[in-house]
Amino acid sequence: MNVYLDNNATTIVDPQVFAEMEPYFVQKYGNPNSLHAFASDTHPGIKAGMEKIYVGINAPREDSVVITSCATESNNWVLKSIYFEFILTGKKNHIMVSEVEHPSVITTAKFLEGLGCKVTYLPINHEGIVDVQSVRDNITDKTALVSVMWANNETGAIFPVEEIGAICKEHDVAFHTDAVQAIGKIPVDVQSFNVDYLTFSAHKFHGPKGVGALYIKKGRELLPLLHGGAQMGGYRSGTLNVAGIVGMGKAMEAAVEALEYEMTAIRKLRDSFEDELLKIEDTFVVTPREKRTPNTILISFRGIEGEAMLWDLNRAGIGASTGSACASEDLEANSVMDAIGAAEDLAHTAIRFSLSRYTTQEELDYALRAVQAAVIRLRGISSSYAYTPKGHVSGLAEHH
């Protein structure tokens, strides 16, 4: 049996979404900006797609939802354009981002820091949630932007974007939120709180890869990152990804429809799976369930290095994830585990299971058995979870 439990990384494309996109490859392939019927054939699809996207996040018609190539582009765009307009010109000198943002925000912030921009990295608390007080404490009249994700990709922790948005409004500072992990999992309404820029990406909610978007509130204009043929109102040049827009629109519509199911049925599946996982000895979960997106579990298995766990799960046909050391290029520990100051011996033991509306009870039953088997095998190999010979004092033995 193959079980996909890595839906925070990407999702299966909804077959309905795929079906709606299909005509835009071989039949309606015109460049929307040309002056002929081949072009105008694409216009109804683009219009319908855009309308659905607007409805999905409840964006007013006078605001902009600009289609990009991915969330990474959207995030880069906000930070770099703010830099060009406010920091480079000397009007402001400071931005703030949470310390557990996605690399597309963190790495960009570090790049701008190298160019002379002051950057505050907002800390998270022991539950993995960004500390609102630190926003209040660090905001100044020279702050150009605050960027805090809506939900964390690793833990699923939902961040207090409403409160942070309110603080930003008080100080007239632009507020950006990366909502990649929020769409389709919790209600996202850009009119329900103060937000100026909001990032999302189709492939995280059963749409195609290669299509992202940036919501821009009216009055918070943004310099373009990609200059060229002035598509997307001049905000973002480049021939429109027609099939992508159609697909994102349909995916958004389906995600909104399925939101209730996601928040009740999927949450229930997740909770019972988590209950079973926690019955395994020496397992730990960081963020309390009610403060998380309904589909995500980040769990540590003491004594088992994360990549080793993924290895065994993969052999059983299960796709999960770890941000931990050995699985990545730079050998760094899981950033959230580091940031919350988890016990040092747990930093490399976190595994993420992320469900979707396609996940079934049967799949989770199978996954649970595979996890149990992997835990027994890998703890048997582990030097830090083992019988210690008499008289042998080990530094590693102190952990249990």
Add this chain to the structure above:
Amino acid sequence: MGIDSLIGGTIWDEYSNKVTNLMNNPQNMGEITEEDAEKMYAKLIVADFGAESCGDAVRLYWAVDPKTDTIIESKFKSFGCGTAIASSDTMAELCKGKTVDEAVKITNIDVEFAMRDHADTPAVPPQKMHCSVMAYDVIKKAAAQYKGVDINSFEQEVIVCECARISLSTLQEVIRLNDLTTVEQITDYTKAGAFCKSCIRPGGHEVKDVYLVDLLDEYEKEKLAGKASLGNAGTGMGDFASMTIVQRIKAVDKVVDENIRQMLVMDGGDMEILDIKENGENFDIYIRYLGSCSGCASSSTGTLFAIENILKEKLSDKIRVLPL
């Protein structure tokens, strides 16, 4: 960059079949108890290296025959990823039947080499070389325990890049001889810094006493002070010109063994000396590349210059190296 870097892929794609098989079914995983050791009339040694907080840790068990110092049985346990488990398993295997003194000579490079499916294809991706270093370190620790000596007594020189086992003196020499100014150049010449990258600058996976950037700084300062001597270090081992042909071959072999071979072996290659001929006032050393060195683009450029420069520095500035 190039297409391979652009396509990317996952580190698992780069594991050899041996690594995969050992991760799935480690052969020497387990413990040796006091009772087990007693039955073998052996002394039990248990050594730990690494820590969970660093992402990998290993425990090595040896049953050593006190009369012959031979390792009769060798087992491991490991907290770590697949390559850490496979490296530890291979290391435990390599220890078996060796004396403690022989085991100490096993390096991470031997461990990695033993896990290769083909002699010229690395068993693990560069950043995973780190795991085999841990396997090497734990042997030293076990041997130190057995012999009751300090672990540092096994290391004759300061190793800066542990993955590629490049020493401080080799690095200093290569930097000066070739007037290197960037980390990339050092990596091209020696392989140092090509693997887990901890030795390049502070902030990597491991804390080091000295980093590659420090060595470049040091050389830069020397140059500014006008002290650096570029490539005319003269003879290091007596007068090459007055040696007999046998002495010359031995001297060249020694330099190759001590200073050159390790960087070739890292790439799955090697070299041999074919002949040394006097040519006017010059000495022409004919060599042949072996393994993956033959046909490698840098075998006629960077690698060749590095070999020639080291021989010039150690033996005679009249040496020319000619690959066949």
